[in-house]
Amino acid sequence: MTTTRSGERLVPPKAGTDAGALRLDRLTKTFASKSGAVTAVDDVTLDVRPGEFITLLGPSGCGKTTTLRIVAGFETATSGHILLDGTSIDRTPPQRRTMAMVFQSYALFPHLSVGENIAYGLKLRRHDHDDVRTAMQIALTSMNLVGLENRFPHELSGGQQQRVALARALIMQPTVLLFDEPLSNLDAKLRGAMRAEIRRIQRRLGITSLYVTHDQDEAMSMSDRIVVMNKGRVEQVATPAEIYFRPATIFVADFIGRANFVEVVPEQVTDGAALVNALGERLRVAAHPAVRANSPAYLMIRPETISLQPAGDAGIGAVLRSTFHGHSVDYEVETISGTLHVTEAGPDPDALIDVGTNVAITLRPDRSYVLNGSWTGPDRTAPTD
C-alpha cells in the first residue's frame, strides 16, 4: 500500500498498483421513516479489484447512492463491513478514509477560487507550500484548467466546474475514487466528453473507482464491471457486455437497453442452451443456468437483433408503426403473439417498410437469451436520481 494521506507521493502512481482492493461485505442499511423502517441497502456484497472501475447502476431509490455514501463514510451501515485492502474501515471517520469523492452538485466551495478549491485538501494536511503548488499545477494541467485557478466556481461553465471537482478529488491521491452521479448536471455533449476524460485519467492513474449513475449508457461506456441494483439488492455484477447479452434477471434485461420478452417453455436445456419455440420457429438459444426444461421462461430478444423482410402473404407479422430516426428505424410489428419491437440500424433508404406491410421475421438465436423470472409489464421508474 503506497498511498497515504500523509501525502509523500505527489506524482501519480503507476497503473496496476495493487492498492485499492475494496470489499463490501453484506452491507445493509435501514432508515427509520414515518411509515416504518426502510431498507435502502439490502445485503450487498461486492469485491472491487485494485484499479477497477465499477459502476453502481439502478433506478432512483435502488440504494446505489446510499451504498456509495457508506463507502465514503457519510453513512453508517446498519450491518456488514467495508474492507479496504483487507482492513476493515468501518470505524474510520470519513476524513481519514483515503477516498476522494466527486459530488453530484460538485460541492465546490463558492467562497474559494479554483486554485484554493483544488489545494484545499492538501493545505489541510499542511503540505509544504511549494509541494502544494506543484501538485496543483499538475492537477490543473491534467484537467485542462490552466489559467482558471483564480476564477471563482460561479464564473466557470458546468464542464469546468466538473473538472475542478475532479481535480480536487484527484490531487488527494486517493486509494479509491467515488463518483456520485457527477455528470448528471451536464449537457449531453459535454457528458460524452467527460466520460472519456474520467475514464482516461482513471486508467492512467489506476485508481479503484466506484461510480454511481442511473444512466445505463454512461455505465456501459465507462465501466469494467457494472453492478445493477434494484430495491436495495444487487441484481447482477458483470461486464457491460455480459449485462447486456446475458442479463441475470428480467429486471436487468429490461433496465439495460430495450428488450422483447416472449414467454416460452424450453423443451430441453443442455450445455447452457435451451431449445425453445418462438414465432413459429424452433430455436436453440443460450440460457441462464437457472432455466429448467419444461418450466416457463422468457426468451429475451433485443430489438436490433431482429430483421424484417417484406413477405406479402407469407409474412408472419404486420408493421403497425414505424418511427424514423435517421441512423435507425424503429418498427412495431404485430405478430401472432403480440407486438414486437424491432430496430433496424443503418436503414436502406430504398427499403423502408411501410406501415401495413406483411413481413417475415428473422431472429438471431446467438444474440438472444433465455431467462427465468416473472415479467409483469414495463416497470421502468423514470430514472431521475
Add this chain to the structure above:
Amino acid sequence: MTMLVPPPPAPVETAPSNRPRRRSRDVGVTVALVASVLLVAVGSVVPLTAMLSTALSGSALPRYAQFVTSSTDLAILRNTLVLGLLVGACGTAIGFLFAFVQTRLAVPGKRILHVVALLPIVSPPFAVATAAIVLYGRQGAVTHGLLGVEYDIYGLDGLVLVLSLSLFPVAYLGMLGMMRGLDPAMEEAAMNMGASRWQIFRTVQLPLLAPGLAAPFLLLFVEGIADLANPLALGGDYTVLASRAYLAVTGEYDTTSAAVYSLILLVPSVALFLAQRYWLGRKIRTTITGKPSGTVHLITGWARWPILALAVFVSLIVVSLYGTVLLGSLTRVFGVDNTLTLQHFREVVLGAGREALRDTTLLAAVATPVAGLFGLLIAWLVTRRLRRAAGWLDFAGTLGVAVPGTVLGIGYLLAYRPDRYVGDLLVLPGLVGGTAIAGGSLAIVLAYITRSVPAGLRTGGAALTQLDPGLEEASMNLGAGSVRTFRRVVVPLIRPALLTGLSYSFARSMTSISTVILLVTPNTKIITSQILSAANTGRYGVAFAYCTVLTAVVLAGFGLIRLLIGGAVVLHRTAAPTGRTPR
C-alpha cells in the same frame, strides 16, 4: 403465448399556451408598490422629514458646531458606536452559537434551547434591565450574594449584556434558516478531503455564512444604538445618543437638540446600511443554488459539550432574568421581602392596568397583520420586483427601527398633530392626541406598524433570497398574476418567515415604548407607559407584574398567530441523522 413489450411512450401533449394575465400582473405590482410606498412615506418618511426640518433649521445649525467641538458630545458619539458594534458582534455571536447548536450538534435538549432563544423576543422595557440589576448588580443576588463580588453592572458591560441577550433572537432565527440552507455536500466534500470538524467550521461554514452574518449584525447594531429603555436604566455614566436625545426632550425641553442628536444617530445607521448593500451587492451570492445533496453530519464528538455548555450558560442567564421578572411579580419586594403575593397581579389585571392591557392588545392586534404583510410585501418588491428603487424602499422600510423611538415619536407629533389644510380645505386631520380621529389611536397603530415592519422585512428578505425565483417565474408562466403568485406561491413557501415576522411584530408592538409614549391619549392607555410609570415610582413588583402579563399576552399572541398561519412548515432537510430518505 403472449408477447409483452414496453408500450410506446404516450405522445406528450403540449399544453395550450395560456398567459392572458400579463397585464394584470403589472396592476397587482403597482397596487402593492403604491401601498408600500404610501405606508413607508406616512409611517416614517414624513415624520422624519418633519423632524429633520427641525434638525436642519437655522437655529439648529450652531448645535452641530457645538457637537463636534464638545468632548462630551463626541464621547457620546463614540459610546454609541462602541455600544452598537459590541451589541452587534455579541448578539450575532450568541445567535450563531444557538443556531450552530440547533443545526450541527447531536445533543439532547435542543428544543428547550430553541424556546429559551426565542424568549427574549418578548422583552418588555425595563424588565430585563431591572432584573439584571437585581441579579448581577453591585448587590446582585448572583454577583454579590453567590459570588461575593461588588460588580458594577451600570455602563457599557451591563448594556452589552442586556442588549445582546434581548436582541439575539433575530440573529438566531436568521442564522438558523441560513445554516439549514447550506448544502451539506460542502461539508461532506471538506470532510472527504480530510478536514476535521474544526477545519470544516473555519474554512467552509464560517466563510460561507460570513456574508449572511452582516444582516443580523446590522440589525442588532441599529437596534442597539437606537434602544432607549436600557441605557436609561442601566447606562449609568455611559451616555449614548439615544438616551441623550430623549433627555434633551425630557430634561432640557430642547426639541432642537434632540433632533440634532437624532440626526447624528441616524448617520452611522444609514452608513452601515448603505455599506452593507454595497458590499452584498458586489460580493458573490454565496447562498447555495443548485441541488443540495448529502446529509447534515451532526457533531457527535467531545467538542459538542463545551459548545453546548456555552449555550446552556447563556440560556441560564436568559432564564434567570426572566425568572426574576416572574418571581418579582409574585413577591412583595423581590430580594428584600420575598413573601408571595398576588397583589401586584391584582392591580394589573383587575385594577389600573386593565384598560391599558385591553387597549394595547387591541391596537397591537390591529397593527400586527398589517405590519407582517407589508414587511413581506416590501421584502418581495425589493428582492424581486424593483431594481434601482429597491435600495430606497428597503431603506425607508428599515427606517422605522433605525431611528430611536423618541425621534419618531416627536416626528409624529410634528407631522400629525396639527390639522393640515390646503387653502381652506382640510386635507389631513390631526392624527395625534385625544381630539384626533379615533381618539389618537390611529397614530399609535401607525407607529406600531412602522416600528414592526423592519423585522418582517428582514426575515422575509432573508427567506426570499434563499427561494429560487424560478418558482415564481413558473407560477407566472402558468398564468398566475403577481398578486396571486405572491399569495399562493411566495407566502406559503416562506411561511416560517411570515410566522417570525408576525410574531416579532406583535411582540414589538406590545413592548414598544419610546415612540408611543408621546402619542398616548386619555382614551388609549398603553401598558409600557404604565410599566415606566411603575418603575419610575419604584414599584417594581407592579412593573414586573405588568411585564409578566405582557409576556403572557405576547406568548398567547404567538400561539394564535401560529394557529392561523399553520405552524412552521419544514422546508429544510431534517437534521436527524436517520431522517434522510433513501435514494
Add this chain to the structure above:
Amino acid sequence: MAPLPHPRFRAMSILLTVAALAAAAGCARSDAGGRGAKDAGKVVVACGATEEWCAAMTDRFTEATGVEAEFVRLSSGETVARLQAGKANPEFDVWHGGPADGFVAAGEQGLLDPYVSANAAAISDRYKDPSGTWTGVYVGVLGFCNNSRILAEKKVSAPRSWQDLLSPGLGKNVGLAHPSTSGTAYTMLWSQVALHGGDAGAALEYMRRLHPNVLQYSKSGIAPAQQAARGEVGVGVIFSHDCVATQEQGFKDLTVTFPAEGTGYEVGGVALVRGAHNSTSARRYVDWALTPAAQEIGPSVKSYQVPTNPRAKVSEKSVDLRTVKLVDYDVAAAGRAKKDLTKRFDAEVAQAPKS
C-alpha cells in the same frame, strides 16, 4: 424575473411620496383653532404626577365640580414637546404636576396662558409665578435617602450635612443623577450655588469633591432611590417624598435625613394651556387644584409631597417644612443658568476620573 417594467411606476411612487410630504409638511394653520371655541364641559389634563395621583385628582375633581376630566400621564419634557407640536390645536387644557422649571420653559415658549386663580392668594409667593403662568400645588424637599444596612456595613453614620456626604467612607456609595438630565439633580446643584452665595465655581468645587463618592450620574432622578433601596449605594440624593414612597414599597432599611446647611426644593405646578378648547373648565380645575381638599389627596395614593396651601393638612409621612432649613431657591434664575451650569458640570466634574 421582470423588474419594474415602466418608469411610470417609479414616477408614480415618487409623486406619491412628494404628495404625502406636501400634505403633511406644508400647510399647518398657525392660528389656534381652539381659541374661543365652546367649552365642552370637560377638561383634559396633562399630568406629571404618578398615575395613581393623576387618576385620583381627576376623579375627585369630577366629583367636586361635575366637570368631566381626563388625563394623560406625561413627563415634563414630553408635555412641553406635545404642547409645542400641538400649539395650533391644543389637545390639553391643563398641565398639572411636574417641577416648576418645566412650566417656566413652557411659559417662555408661549405655551401657557397666565391665570391668577382667586385661590392662589393663599399660596406663598415662594411657590408661584407672580404673573400666574403657573401656580404651585406641592413642594418636594431634597434629602438624603439612606440605606441603614449598608451604612452600618461601611461604619458610616447617616449624613446630616452636605459636608457629611463627602466622607471618604462613602466612596462610590452616593447615588446622584446627572443634573443635565434630571431635575432632582439639578435642584441639588442649584442648591449648592445658593448655599455658596450664588458662586457657581464654588458649587462646582463642591461637586468635584463629591465626585469620588458618586457611583454614577444616573439618567433618571428617581434611580438613586432604587439604588439606595437595593443597597447599591449607601445614600441617594433625592426628594424625600420619593424616598418615603420607596420605603413604603417594602424597603425597610431606608431612612431620610436632611442637610443642616439648608436644602433645595422643587415646586410642582399647575397651569392653563394656551388656546385650550375648554378654558372655562380648565380654570375651574386650576381653582380646585389649589384648594386644601385637592392638595390632601396626595398621601392617599402614596405621594408625600407637601401641599402648598397652608390650610391643607400635611401627612405625617411628609416632611415637616418647619424642621428643615430651605435655601433661597429662585426657580427662574435656576432655569436661566441651567444650560451653562450643566455644561460646566459635564466638563469640570463628570468627566474626571474617579478614586
